[in-house]
Amino acid sequence: MLKPNMNYGELKDSYLFFNISQKINKYLEDRPAAKLYRMGIGDVSLPLCDEVIKALHSAVDDQADPERFHGYMPECGAPFLRRAIADYYAKRDVLLSDDEVFVSSGASDELGDILDLFDRASTALVIEPAYPAYVDANIMAGRKIYHLPSGEENGFLPEPDGKVCADLIYICSPNNPTGAVFNRAKLKKWVDYANRNASVIIFDAAYEAFIEDNSLPHSIFEINGAKTCAIEICSLSKTAGFTGTRLGYTVIPKDLERNGMYLNDMWVRNRTTKTNGVSYIIQKGGAAVFTEEGQKQIKANIAFYKENAKILMHTLDKLGIKYYGGKNAPYVWMKCPYGMKSWEFFDCLLNSVQIIGTPGSGFESCGEGYFRFSSFGTRDDTVEAARRMMNFLKQ
Numbered sequence: 001m002l003k004p005n006m007n008y009g010e011l012k013d014s015y016l017f018f019n020i021s022q023k024i025n026k027y028l029e030d031r032p033a034a035k036l037y038r039m040g041i042g043d044v045s046l047p048l049c050d051e052v053i054k055a056l057h058s059a060v061d062d063q064a065d066p067e068r069f070h071g072y073m074p075e076c077g078a079p080f081l082r083r084a085i086a087d088y089y090a091k092r093d094v095l096l097s098d099d100e101v102f103v104s105s106g107a108s109d110e111l112g113d114i115l116d117l118f119d120r121a122s123t124a125l126v127i128e129p130a131y132p133a134y135v136d137a138n139i140m141a142g143r144k145i146y147h148l149p150s151g152e153e154n155g156f157l158p159e160p161d162g163k164v165c166a167d168l169i170y171i172c173s174p175n176n177p178t179g180a181v182f183n184r185a186k187l188k189k190w191v192d193y194a195n196r197n198a199s200v201i202i203f204d205a206a207y208e209a210f211i212e213d214n215s216l217p218h219s220i221f222e223i224n225g226a227k228t229c230a231i232e233i234c235s236l237s238k239t240a241g242f243t244g245t246r247l248g249y250t251v252i253p254k255d256l257e258r259n260g261m262y263l264n265d266m267w268v269r270n271r272t273t274k275t276n277g278v279s280y281i282i283q284k285g286g287a288a289v290f291t292e293e294g295q296k297q298i299k300a301n302i303a304f305y306k307e308n309a310k311i312l313m314h315t316l317d318k319l320g321i322k323y324y325g326g327k328n329a330p331y332v333w334m335k336c337p338y339g340m341k342s343w344e345f346f347d348c349l350l351n352s353v354q355i356i357g358t359p360g361s362g363f364e365s366c367g368e369g370y371f372r373f374s375s376f377g378t379r380d381d382t383v384e385a386a387r388r389m390m391n392f393l394k395q
Contacts, residue, residue, distance in 0.1 A: 003126055005140065007139055007141065009139050010121065010139050011136055011139055011140070012136075012177050014241055015132065015136070016132050016358070016359075016362035017040075017041055017358075019188060019362070020040055020041070020346075020356070020359075020362075021039075023277065023346070023347070023350065024036065024350070024356065025072075026067045026100050027350055027351070034087060034354060035354060035378070036350075036354050036355075036356055037353075037354055037355045037381050037384060037385035037388070038356045038377060038381070039312075039356060039357055039373045039374050039375075039376075039377050039382070039385060040356045040357050040358045040372075040373075040374060040379075041244050041358070041374065042176070042238065042330065042331070042376050044237070044238065044241045044243050044305075044376045045178055045376055045377055045378045045392050046241055046301045046304060046305075047241065047299055048240070048241050048242070048245070048285070049240065049241070049289075049294065049297035049299050049300075049301060050297060051191055051288045051289075051293045051294040052240065052241075052285045052286075052288045052289060052297075053285075054273065054288070055261070055284045055285045055288035056281060056282075056284065056285040058284065059280060059281040059284035059285065060281055061279070062284075063105070063281065064281070070280035072276055072277060073276075073277035073278060073279070073283065074277055075271045075272045075275050075277045076099070076102050076103065076267075076271050076272070076277075076336065077101065077102055077103025077249070077255065077277070077278070078103065078270060078277075078278075078283045078285070078287075079098065080283075080284075080287055081103055081249075081283045081286055081287045082098040082099070082101045082102075082103065083098050083127065084102045084286075084287045084290040084291075085103075085249050085290065086098050086100070086101050087290065088164060088290050089219065089221070089251075089265045092218060092219065092222060093222070094219055094221045094222055096221075096251060096253075097254070099204060099254075099264070099268075100251055100252060100254060100264060101226065101249055101250075101251055102249060102250045102251075102252065102267060102271065103231075103247070103248075103249050103277075103278050103283060103286075104234055104248045104249060104278070105246045105247065105248070105278055106242075106246045106247060106248045106249055107204065107206045107233050107234060107235035107237070107248045107298040108133060108235075109246075109248075109292060110233050110248060110250050111133055111134070111137060111202070111204065111233055112133065112137045112214075113270070113274070114202065114231060114233065114250065115137060115138070115141055115272050116274075117250065117263055117266050117267065117270070118167065118168060118200070119169060120141050120142050120143060121143075122143060122167035122168060123143060123145070123146060123165035123166045123167050123168070124138045124143050124144070124145050124146070124166060124167070124168040124169075124170065125143045125145075125146045125148055125164065125168065125169045125170065125199075126138075126145060126146070126147055126148065126170045126364075127148045127150055127158060127170060127171060128147055128148065128149050128150065128363065128364040128365070128366050128367065129150070129156070129175075129177055129178055129360060129363035129364055129366055129367035129370070130170065130172070130363055131172060131176050131177075131204070131363070132362065132364075134170045134202075135364065136193040136221065137266075138168075143168075146164050146166050146200060148161060148164070148364075148366075149201065149365075150178075150180075150366065151366055152322075154273050155180055156175060156178040156180040156324060156333075157180050157181075157182055157186055159186065159189050159190075160189055160193035165197050165199075165368045166197075167198075167199055167200065168199065168200055168201075168202060169193075169194060169199050169200070169201045169202065170192065170200070170201075170202050170204070171187075171190060171203050171204070171220070172203075172204035172329050173187070173203070173204075173205070173208075173209055173217075174207040174208070174211060174325075174329035174331075174350075175325075175329070176204075176206070176207065176329075176331060177325075177326015177333055177340060177358065177360065177363050177370075178324050178325055178331070178332055178333040179324050179326055179327075179328070179329035179330075179331045179332065179333050179374040180324055180325065180333075180394050181211060181213070181216050181328045181329065182216075182217070183215065183216055183217075183277065184215075184216075184217055184222070184223060186216060187220060187223050188223050188224070188225075189233050191220070191223045191224075191225045191226050191229060191230070192225065194229035194230065195225055195228055195229045198258060199229065199257070200229060200230065200231060200258070200263075201220065201226075201230040201231070202230075202231055202233065202286075203219075203220040203231065203232045203233065204233055205218065205220070205233065205234045205238070206233070206234060206235040206238060206239075206248075206370055207238055207239075207241040207300070207329050207330060208234065208237075208239075209299075209302055209369075210305075210306065210329050210330050211239070211328045211329075212306075212327065212328055213327070213328055216328060219232060219251075221251065221253070222233055226253075227253035227256065228253070228257075229256070230253075230256070230257060231251065231256070231263070232250065232251040233248070233249075233250050234248055234249050234250070235247075235248040235287060235345065236248060236286055238330060238376070239289070239298060239302070240286075240289045240294075240298045240301075241298075242282075242285075242286070242303060245285065246278075246282070247278060247282050247283070247285070247286045250267075252264045252267050265362075303377055304326075304331070304379070305330050305373055305375045306326075306375065307379075308375035308376070308377060308379065308382040309326040309327075309329075309330060309331075309332055309375035309380050310326070311383060311386050312326065312332045312373050312375065312382065312386055313326045313327075313332060314383075314386075315386040315389060316332070316334055316389050318390065319337075319389075319393050319394070321334055321335060321337055321393075322334070322335045323335065326375070326382060330374060330375045330376060331372050331373065331375070332372070332375065333360070333370055333371075333372055334370065334371050334372075334373065335369065335370055335371075336360075336369050336370060336371050337393055339369075340369075341361070341368060341369065342359035342360045342361040342362070342367065342368055342369060342371060343359045343361060345357075345359070345371050346358075346359045346362070346371070349389070349392075351383075352392055353388040353389060353392045354388070355385050355388060355389060356370040357371050357372060357373050357374075358371070358373075358374070359371060359372075360372060
C-alpha cells in the first residue's frame with residue numbers, strides 16, 4: 001500500500017497568506033463593492049520597466065525567425081544571463097565565475113528545491129520572525145528545526161547561539177518580514193559559525209536591491225569566508241517586477257564542499273535532471289535588468305516603493321508607534337498598538353478602515369504583537385491607507 005509523505009501532517013492547517021485570503025473573501029461576500037487597501041502580500045504594482053519590455057518583445061520576435069529561434073535552454077541558465085549576473089556581483093567586488101551562477105524560475109521555487117542537496121537527517125536553524133516557507137519546506141522533508149527567536153532587544157538581528165549546532169542556517173537580509181539588515185560584523189559572526197561547524201547558510205537576498213546604506217552588505221559573499229559555507233538565492237520579483245514572469249538566480253561557489261562532495265557539481269546534476277531551463281524570452285528580459293539603462297529604470301521603480309514606505313513610516317511616527325524596516329527594505333514592521341494581538345489588529349483594520357496587512361504571528365510565535373505592511377501598492381492607495389490609519393488610530 002502506498003504511503004504518502006506523513007510529514008505533511010505536521011504542517012499548520014493552512015498557509016499564512018491563504019488564511020488572509022479566506023478572511024478577505026468572507027469580508028467581500030457581505031460587502032462586494034468594498035474598496036480594500038492591500039498592503040499585505042508583497043506583490044508589485046508597477047509594470048515591468050521599458051528596457052525589459054523591449055527585450056521581451058525582441059525575444060518574441062526571435063522565436064518567429066527560424067535563424068534566431070531558441071528551443072530548450074541550458075538547464076543552468078543562458079550564458080548571456082549568467083555572465084550579466086556575475087558582472088553585477090563584480091561591481092561590489094564579489095568575483096564569481098559564470099558557472100557559479102544558476103538561473104532559476106524564482107527564489108520561492110529555489111528555496112524548496114535547494115534542499116535536495118542535503119540529507120534529510122540534517123537539521124535546520126531558522127531565525128524568526130521568518131518567511132513561512134523556510135519552516136514548511138523543512139517540515140515536509142522531515143527535518144528537525146531549531147527556532148532562533150529575535151526581537152527588539154537585538155533589533156531582530158540575533159547572533160549565533162553557541163549551544164546550538166545546526167547543519168542548515170536560514171538568513172534573510174534585508175529580512176522579510178522585519179526589514180532588518182545584517183551589517184558586516186554581525187554577518188561575519190554567522191559565516192565564522194557556519195565554517196566552524198561545517199554548516200551551510202541559505203542566504204535569501206531577495207530584497208538586496210532595496211539597501212540604500214552603502215555600509216551594509218548586499219551579498220553574503222562580500223564577507224570573507226562565505227564562499228566555503230554559503231549559498232545565495234536571489235529574485236527579480238521585487239527587484240525588477242518579475243512577480244508575474246518568474247525569474248531568479250542562485251549562487252553556489254565552487255569552493256563549497258561537504259564530505260568530499262562539491263555542492264556546485266551536485267546542483268548542476270540536479271538541474272540537468274529535474275529542469276529544462278527557464279524560457280529564453282524571460283531570460284532575455286532578465287538580462288535587460290542588468291544593463292546600464294535597465295538598472296537606472298528599476299532603481300526608479302524601487303525609489304517609488306521606498307517613497308510609499310516613507311509615507312507609512314511618517315504616519316507611524318506621528319502616531320508614536322514603534323516600527324522597524326522601511327529604509328533598507330520594502331516592508332514596515334510595526335508594533336501593534338494598545339497591546340493588540342496580530343490577528344486582532346488585522347481584523348480591526350480590515351473591518352474598520354478596509355486596510356489589509358500581514359499579521360506578525362504568521363511569521364512564527366515571536367512575531368506575535370507585530371504587523372507587516374508592504375510598500376508595493378499604488379501611491380494613491382498608500383496615501384489613502386495612511387490617512388485612514390491615522391484618523392482611526394488617533395481615536
